[in-house]
Amino acid sequence: MGAAVLMLSQGTAFAADDWPSGWEAGPSGTVAPGSVGQLHPWAYCSRLWPETEPCDYSSYHHLEVSALNDAEILNSVGSSIALVRSSTGEQVGTCTVNDSTHIRCGLSGSGSVDAGEQLSTRDAVVFKASTSACTPTLQIEWFNSSDPDEESTAVLMSYGVCGSR
Numbered sequence: 001m002g003a004a005v006l007m008l009s010q011g012t013a014f015a016a017d018d019w020p021s022g023w024e025a026g027p028s029g030t031v032a033p034g035s036v037g038q039l040h041p042w043a044y045c046s047r048l049w050p051e052t053e054p055c056d057y058s059s060y061h062h063l064e065v066s067a068l069n070d071a072e073i074l075n076s077v078g079s080s081i082a083l084v085r086s087s088t089g090e091q092v093g094t095c096t097v098n099d100s101t102h103i104r105c106g107l108s109g110s111g112s113v114d115a116g117e118q119l120s121t122r123d124a125v126v127f128k129a130s131t132s133a134c135t136p137t138l139q140i141e142w143f144n145s146s147d148p149d150e151e152s153t154a155v156l157m158s159y160g161v162c163g164s165r
Helices: 002-006
Strands: 023-026 028-031 036-039 042-045 055-057 061-067 080-085 091-099 102-107 111-113 118-121 125-128 136-144 147-158
Touching: 023 136, 042 061, 061 091, 080 102, 091 118, 125 136
Parallel strands: 023 147, 028 147
Antiparallel strands: 023 042, 036 125, 042 118, 055 111, 061 102, 061 136, 080 091, 080 118, 091 102, 136 147
């Protein structure tokens, strides 16, 4: 399990609008095909110097984790995971494991976090990576259901030799 966890990066793929709300989803990175790993999905307030005002959130914001291809989420179906502020540990929402391919987190109200702070799951999401090389394993998405332009997506890939030779 350790190899999958250690290979995650803080980088993320993002929408072309360059995070107008200041939010960024993550993590992204690579894992060994078929490995079991764990991560704490997050939404990060990426407003850094010179624009350092807080990022706002509301009950319209959602953090979703989707297992892609033959990847699986191994947390118990129907279980809940707290969504917390990284700086205080205060619970701001709840994530529900809907099935072996989908977790959806909803926020319980409105608030803001400072630049450089994140909302993340208190407990880890445990997953089995896709068994094929160069295949998307997990997609982490942060979005505002009332504003389709406010979205950030990160993808965790299984690594290996990609493309044809």
